[in-house]
Each structure stands twice: as structure tokens, then as C-alpha cells.
Amino acid sequence: DVVMTQSPLSLPVTLGQPASISCRSTQTLLLSDGNTYLNWYHQRPGQSPRRLIFKVSNRDSGVPDRISGSGSGTDFTLEISRVEAEDVGVYYCVQGSYWPPYTFGQGTKLEIK
Amino acid sequence: EVQLVESGGGLVQPGGSLRLSCAASGFTFSSHWMSWVRLTPRKGLEWVANINEDGDKQYYVQSVKGRFTISRDNAKNSLSLQMNSLRAEDTAVYFCARGIATALFDFWGQGTLVTVSS
Numbered sequence: 001d002v003v004m005t006q007s008p009l010s011l012p013v014t015l016g017q018p019a020s021i022s023c024r025s026t027q028t029l030l031l032s033d034g035n036t037y038l039n040w041y042h043q044r045p046g047q048s049p050r051r052l053i054f055k056v057s058n059r060d061s062g063v064p065d066r067i068s069g070s071g072s073g074t075d076f077t078l079e080i081s082r083v084e085a086e087d088v089g090v091y092y093c094v095q096g097s098y099w100p101p102y103t104f105g106q107g108t109k110l111e112i113k
Numbered sequence: 114e115v116q117l118v119e120s121g122g123g124l125v126q127p128g129g130s131l132r133l134s135c136a137a138s139g140f141t142f143s144s145h146w147m148s149w150v151r152l153t154p155r156k157g158l159e160w161v162a163n164i165n166e167d168g169d170k171q172y173y174v175q176s177v178k179g180r181f182t183i184s185r186d187n188a189k190n191s192l193s194l195q196m197n198s199l200r201a202e203d204t205a206v207y208f209c210a211r212g213i214a215t216a217l218f219d220f221w222g223q224g225t226l227v228t229v230s231s
Contacts, residue, residue: 039217041158048208048221049158055215092158096217100172102148102160 002026002098006091006105012113019080021108023093028073030097037096040069040078044089052091053078088112115139115220117209122225129199129229135192135209135222143167143187146213149194151205152224159205162194163213177203199229 003026013019029036040053051060053069056076066081080087093105121133133149148163162173162183171183182195192209206224 035214037214037217041218043152048223049218050221051219054217054219060219090157094158094160094218096214100160100163101174102163102217104158104160107157 001101002029002095002103004093004095004103004105006093006108009106009108011108011110013080013083013110014113015085016082019083019087019110021078021091021093021110023071023076023078023105025074025076025095027098029095030073035097036072038069038071038076039094039096041092041094042087042089043092047089049092083110083112085112115211117211117220117222119207119209119222119225122207122227124228124230125199126231127200127229130195130197131199131227133194133196133207133225133227137190137192137209137211140211142185142190145211145216147183147185147192148210148212148218149183149192150208150210150218150221151203151227152208153202153205161207164192196227199227201229203227204229 005024007022036056038056041049043049052063057069068079070077090107090109092107116138118136125131149161164171164183168185180198184193206226208224209222210218211220
């Protein structure tokens with residue numbers, strides 16, 4: 001199985017400052033057809049996960065442009081250029097290139113300092 | 114508007130059974146793969162199972178193979194998860210989620226809590 005490792009697991013950030021979360025996979029997620037299935041999700045307390053980014057860098061509808069995804073191969077990053085109060089919660093990456101099973105990172109808890 | 118509404122969670126003893134349901138609306142249910150994903154404090158999010166559009170292909174995480182069965186009724190826009198031989202480690206909030214590939218897990222339900230305890 002592909003193992004996904006996120007860091008950091010806890011991320012205290014001052015409002016208005018940037019934040020960055022890393023997600024690494026144990027094998028390349030790049031498929032021979034050129035696709036890389038790596039998504040990012042945000043889960044607020046008591047809510048269901050919401051997809052933010054699909055296929056590494058594609059923003060979902062309604063996701064602000066201060067949130068972006070990048071990376072390739074085995075190294076991926078979610079960046080928030082200016083953290084707002086609504087950004088608190090847990091962020092997960094998930095790989096969809098080699099399944100079953102789909103595998104998630106452990107989650108990164110973002111909190112406001 | 115896409116809506117996924119889970120039901121059927123509850124408290125069950127180890128070794129017991131439970132059936133979860135997910136009612137879908139706001140999209141053409143029969144055109145989408147569907148999954149069950151669970152959330153635990155210890156492991157975070159874990160994909161459990163998925164099923165193709167026609168219901169004739171199912172895939173499972175190793176830890177539930179032989180105990181859980183995913184199924185769907187496209188006429189009723191409904192997804193199910195039959196859970197047998199439940200263990201304490203199956204305690205989780207279970208979500209149904211839509212999609213595969215580019216549409217992977219693009220929409221989620223609100224979740225239903227399953228607690229396995231004596």
C-alpha cells in the first residue's frame with residue numbers, strides 16, 4: 001500500500017500569516033497516462049471533510065485563491081497565503097493513483113496562535 | 114445541490130452487526146462510484162470500501178474484507194454498508210463519499226457514528 005506522511009501534524013499560525021503543509025508518498029503518484037491523483041481536504045470540527053484541491057493543484061469551486069496546491073512525484077504541498085479564522089481544522093491529503101486502498105495522510109491540525 | 118445523508122449508526126456489542134445507509138440526491142446517482150470512509154481519533158480518515166456505478170465491482174480495505182459488504186440500489190438512489198462481526202476498532206464516524214479519479218471524494222455526507230462496545 002502507498003503510505004502518505006504529512007508534516008507537521010500540528011500547525012499553530014498567526015492570523016494573516018502563511019501556512020504550509022507537506023504530504024509525501026512512498027512511491028510516485030504519477031501514472032503512465034500523465035495523471036497524478038493527489039487531493040487535499042479540510043475538516044472543521046463537527047463537519048464532514050470538504051475537498052479543496054484535486055489532482056495536485058486544481059482548486060475546487062468556491063475555494064479561495066489564497067489556498068493552493070503544488071508538487072509532483074512523491075512530494076506535495078498545500079499552502080495558505082494568509083490564514084483566516086475559517087481555516088482552522090484538520091487538513092488531509094489522499095492518494096488516488098494506486099488503489100485499493102485509497103490512503104490518507106495522518107492529518108494536520110491548524111490552529112490560530 | 115448534491116446531498117448525501119447517512120443513517121443507521123448506533124451502539125453495538127463486539128461481534129454484532131449493523132447496516133448503514135446513505136441516501137443520495139441532487140445528482141445522477143447511477144453514474145458515480147461511491148465509497149464509505151471512516152474517521153477515528155486514532156487513525157484519522159480511512160477508506161473502507163467502494164462500489165462501481167452498476168454495483169458489480171466492490172473493493173475493500175484489508176481490515177474489513179469478509180466482514181463488511183457494500184451495495185447500492187440505483188432505483189432508490191441508495192448506498193449501503195452491511196457490517197458484521199464488528200470489533201472495537203471499527204468504532205468511527207462513517208461517511209459516504211462520491212467519486213473516483215478526477216472526482217475522487219468530491220462530496221461527502223455528514224456522517225453517522227458507529228460505536229462498538231460492550
